[in-house]
Amino acid sequence: MKYSIARYWREKHSYYRLKATKCLKCGKINYPPSKVCRYCGSRELEDLELFGPAKVLTWTIIHTSPIGYEEYRPLIIAMVELLETGVRIITRLTDIDPEEVREGMLVEPVLRRTGEDGEAGIIRYALLFRPLIKGASEIGSNK
Amino acid sequence: MVNILLNPEKETGIIGWGSYIPRYRLPLDEIARIWGFAKETPRGLRTFEKAVASRDEDATTMGWEAAFNALRRAGINPREIGAVWFGTESKPYAVKPSATVIAEALGITPDTMATDLEFACRAASEAMRIAIGAVASKLVKYALVIGSDTAQAEPGDILEFTASSAATAFIIGSSNEAVAVFEASYTYVTDTPDFWRRAYIPYPLHGEGFTGEPAYFHHIVNAVKGLLEKTGLSINDFDYAIFHQPNGSFPLKVARKLGIPKEKVLPGLVTPYIGNSYNASALIGLSKVLDNAKPGDRILLAPFGSGAGSDAYSIVVTDKIIDRRDKAPKVEDYLARKKIIDYGMYAKCRGLIKRIRR
Numbered sequence: 001m002k003y004s005i006a007r008y009w010r011e012k013h014s015y016y017r018l019k020a021t022k023c024l025k026c027g028k029i030n031y032p033p034s035k036v037c038r039y040c041g042s043r044e045l046e047d048l049e050l051f052g053p054a055k056v057l058t059w060t061i062i063h064t065s066p067i068g069y070e071e072y073r074p075l076i077i078a079m080v081e082l083l084e085t086g087v088r089i090i091t092r093l094t095d096i097d098p099e100e101v102r103e104g105m106l107v108e109p110v111l112r113r114t115g116e117d118g119e120a121g122i123i124r125y126a127l128l129f130r131p132l133i134k135g136a137s138e139i140g141s142n143k
Numbered sequence: 144m145v146n147i148l149l150n151p152e153k154e155t156g157i158i159g160w161g162s163y164i165p166r167y168r169l170p171l172d173e174i175a176r177i178w179g180f181a182k183e184t185p186r187g188l189r190t191f192e193k194a195v196a197s198r199d200e201d202a203t204t205m206g207w208e209a210a211f212n213a214l215r216r217a218g219i220n221p222r223e224i225g226a227v228w229f230g231t232e233s234k235p236y237a238v239k240p241s242a243t244v245i246a247e248a249l250g251i252t253p254d255t256m257a258t259d260l261e262f263a264c265r266a267a268s269e270a271m272r273i274a275i276g277a278v279a280s281k282l283v284k285y286a287l288v289i290g291s292d293t294a295q296a297e298p299g300d301i302l303e304f305t306a307s308s309a310a311t312a313f314i315i316g317s318s319n320e321a322v323a324v325f326e327a328s329y330t331y332v333t334d335t336p337d338f339w340r341r342a343y344i345p346y347p348l349h350g351e352g353f354t355g356e357p358a359y360f361h362h363i364v365n366a367v368k369g370l371l372e373k374t375g376l377s378i379n380d381f382d383y384a385i386f387h388q389p390n391g392s393f394p395l396k397v398a399r400k401l402g403i404p405k406e407k408v409l410p411g412l413v414t415p416y417i418g419n420s421y422n423a424s425a426l427i428g429l430s431k432v433l434d435n436a437k438p439g440d441r442i443l444l445a446p447f448g449s450g451a452g453s454d455a456y457s458i459v460v461t462d463k464i465i466d467r468r469d470k471a472p473k474v475e476d477y478l479a480r481k482k483i484i485d486y487g488m489y490a491k492c493r494g495l496i497k498r499i500r501r
Contacts, residue, residue: 012247016248123236
């Protein structure tokens with residue numbers, strides 16, 4: 001098996017809910033979550049979920065993908081900025097063709113299959129981002 | 144307390160509802176072209192396009208989005224949900240529940256029941272009846288019911304025209320919080336082998352014409368009759384009628400048998416635009432009707448599952464629906480979001496092309 005089951009299980013809340021940690025000393029958000037603030041070194045942090053809409057800052061298109069990602073090609077890898085916190089994360093865009101991506105476009109997190117460990121291994125799920133669905137007046141909050 | 148047990152439905156209702164339809168649509172004419180069917184064949188099914196889950200979607204991910212939309216409308220703390228029941232016949236894992244993935248991803252775990260149910264296209268409806276009982280008995284405060292399928296069909300089989308992908312979800316809770324209250328429900332099941340899939344077999348088989356009269360029509364008609372006898376309601380008391388939608392014509396035909404005008408069926412008829420989404424089929428029709436219904440409307444809902452069984456529900460809309468319907472995307476929003484694909488893309492998305500998975 002290529003995937004570490006223990007690691008996937010341990011990190012599931014980052015994959016499923018964009019879990020982060022917020023430093024109680026300097027106030028900065030650590031994503032991926034860290035037990036030690038990577039900005040000031042404090043060990044006083046609280047859990048935080050970043051789940052919510054974002055805007056696209058920049059992106060690249062990958063046509064020659066790593067093994068295991070052939071079926072998802074072309075991969076649209078984007079840096080997005082979450083509207084609520086300003087945190088920037090690297091993610092994959094889905095439900096959109098490469099020529100449709102625009103700087104500043106609004107996107108929202110959706111749970112998707114992001115990989116399979118061969119025919120018999122575990123299926124990995126994680127939040128990707130896709131263009132906002134028209135009609136949603138209250139976007140992104142299930143807290 | 145005795146009255147509650149005799150008629151538990153009235154203590155319960157729908158707190159939140161939501162659906163999901165994938166972006167890709169495959170025109171049925173394209174299937175006819177590839178497999179050499181007559182152009183008239185899809186016309187007889189009264190279905191034009193079917194929704195296709197993309198390569199990064201499955202029953203779990205679609206169920207997650209439908210449930211997320213239901214949570215948005217319910218406006219409750221996910222931790223208050225005491226049961227997650229997931230009806231599907233296209234589980235991504237043969238053994239490992241989808242319900243736990245969704246419960247974890249929505250912040251419902253760990254104080255909850257969670258399981259996947261299977262009864263062809265009506266497992267989610269059975270889940271709804273179980274949820275009514277669990278909420279009425281106060282075993283749980285809220286139950287999350289999800290119907291989600293990436294329906295399989297053998298390439299070239301007539302079933303391929305309609306087997307599609309979509310999901311829907313409902314949060315069941317106390318009637319005093321509900322956007323729609325259950326008045327009554329009734330279930331009719333028999334052992335009828337109209338459609339099945341054996342272990343390790345990738346696609347289901349079916350009894351062709353046998354899926355109609357002895358299966359779909361017999362069970363739905365008897366479920367509805369049972370509901371009417373139980374409640375004393377007449378068929379004219381309903382403003383909407385929603386039936387299982389294996390194609391675009393069966394629901395209209397069963398409505399004619401029951402004396403229901405098509406004008407009461409068409410608002411909840413989604414299959415002509417997305418195909419048969421199995422466990423989401425009738426229930427996504429309910430979701431669409433709730434998107435537009437007004438307080439006081441009475442809805443007849445009758446899902447069906449092969450094997451075979453049908454449930455009939457009487458549901459009355461309350462004034463709470465007004466404030467909640469705009470809190471999540473509606474079925475119409477998902478219907479409008481579409482990209483037409485060809486058979487090759489469909490084959491890739493649905494795993495019909497055999498590759499060596501490394």
